[in-house]
Amino acid sequence: MSNQAIGGWRAGSLFRRRVRRFWTEQWKAWRTALDWTVWVYVLVPAVWIIGGTYADLWHHPPAWLANLPLWTGERLPLVVVFAGRFRSFAEEADVLFLLRKRSWIRGLLLRGAAYTAGVLLLLSAVLYAVLLPFFAGVHHYRAGAIVMMLVYTWIWGCVGAVWRNLLEARYAGFRKWLVKTAVTLLLAAAYLVPMIVWGSAPAMLAAPAGVGLVVCAGLLRIKLRARDAFESDARQEQLARLASTQLLLRNVIEHKPRVRLSRPVLLRRSNRLFRRFDGKTMLAEMIMKAFVRRMALIRTWLGFTFVSTAAVFLSPAVIQPFVGAALLLLLSTWIISHWRGMLEEPFFAQFRWTDHALRGSAGLVRFWLAAPAAALFGLAGGARTYGAWGLLAAIPAVLLWLLLSNVVTSTMVLRLDRKGKGA
Incomplete structure (x- = not known):
């Protein structure tokens, strides 16, 4: 019954419904803050000013932009590698029946991976569009070279998204912080070293991009076979749904301190430090x-x-x-x-x-x-x-x-x- 409809639902239709509900909730949250006065007095002038500045960068590049070293533009896309988040669209109620349908879980995760890849591709395209005056206008990169750099950044952004998702489910406490720091440094090195070495000839990035694609496929396979990641996925999805609301209400709602019970890193046992008892x-x-x-x-x-x-x-x-x-x-x-x-x-x-x-x-x-x-x-x-x-x-x-x-x-x-x- 992997592909059979249950009550008229399939894995694809369930995923589409959850995506549609997510964006509806985000729009409702932002609509409370973006009324017509914000559009007229803030957003429209901001778009006008930013658009004019971007066009001016194309036609009349300023001296500071021409004096920037090439490595500045090569390192800025590292934001995509660090910002990617794998979206599974898991919900707490799935534990009632959906976890038993491995084919449905697999279908949701595959569609979530495609959704994550699409969002990261859009983010990479926007970032390189902003950097176009620098690469094309100042350093005269060709379109094929810029597209190669974009694809390379996009692939390693997907690697980072899946990898961080796996770490969230595997570790906790100080060990998770330590492992995530090590993985972040490893991702930065794996992304930057080829970019620095072959940045002047972006066509050479095809080989490290292929390596990243293989690594991403392997991590995604591990994710599909994971049996203990549901709680972590549901928690991350809840944080994603509440991100816009928390951002809008960060200065309105009084935050109560969160009580966390965790074992200390050092001196976990009540052993004596000194022999004297005074x-x-x-x-x-x-x-x-x-x-x-x-x-x-x-x-x-x-x-x-x-x-x-x-x-x-x-x-x-x-x-x-x-x-x-x-x-x-x-x-x-x-x-x-x-x-x-x-x-x-x-x-x-x-x-x-x-x-x-x-x-x-x-x-x-x-x-x-x-x-x-x-x-x-x-x-x-x-x-x-x-x-x-x-x-x-x-x-x-x-x-x-x-x-x-x-x-x-x-x-x-x-x-x-x-x-x-x-x-």
Whole structure:
């Protein structure tokens, strides 16, 4: 009963109905914002100005357009490779009966692939139409070369769309972010390397375009055989249907924070970091665990550390220790602000910490969260000044940071309010 009608419906008619309903919903959403005043006062003048500017680029190319290097136009179409999204038009109700009809699911996915390819072809055509004054007017590319570049971009855009769809169903959490980042870099390299090497002779792109076509066919075959991708497809389709509404109402509706329950990347188990059980050690350990388990804080810490390491490396050898000390004090200020914020949370506020415990925990948190940065500063500065033997400078750098951190902790004055929080 793969091709038999069920209640007058076939896979093709069901797909057409869903596509028609999708675009009807998008038009209704945009029609609420695009009334006649928007058309008269905004869109019509914008089309007039953009059209006039485009025509002027053809007849009188400005100097900045002629001075742009060729690689600028070759890299802009990478947007198509990154922007493509595979559309399956799956719905949550399909789990009731449609999942049992593999032929129907296969038919919907094949039509969804054709729809995705059509949208990406239109997007590629629009992008290259915008770039025509650059390629044809400035660099005098022939029509066949531009068409070859368009087809090449379109094929790798389809590869990216199917590949990202498969990753959405296979991975979750930090692993999905890591794999998607690696795939994005791989796609960029696979697309840009042939474009850079053979950009001046676009006819040579036929071979990498054929490779992309084979890769796309293989990924599509994997997609058709996948058995665990329905929930991911339904979720992505729901986001696609709501994209226009969310865009129009982004400044109107108050967004409530989304509660996500996920395992932390580091320190997933409640193991001890220190052996001592006194108040300052226990408080410092809990705050350090909370810091390491928050990915946003780790990204900020890594960004600051890497940029600061580059600053130490590029500084003259005479002032490297002073630059490193200043950056470590700046980093420790941010760490202590996190420490103070943690004390304001209800879990920590329910305990009455002594002045000694607060002072000691602040010192431990400051030292251990900034010690890796101090070691990197020592590695970078020592390697530049003394070569391979300079890598040992990480040890005195950490020891100097220990001394500096103890001095700061001993001079720090903590005031306690009535609730026992650090002020």
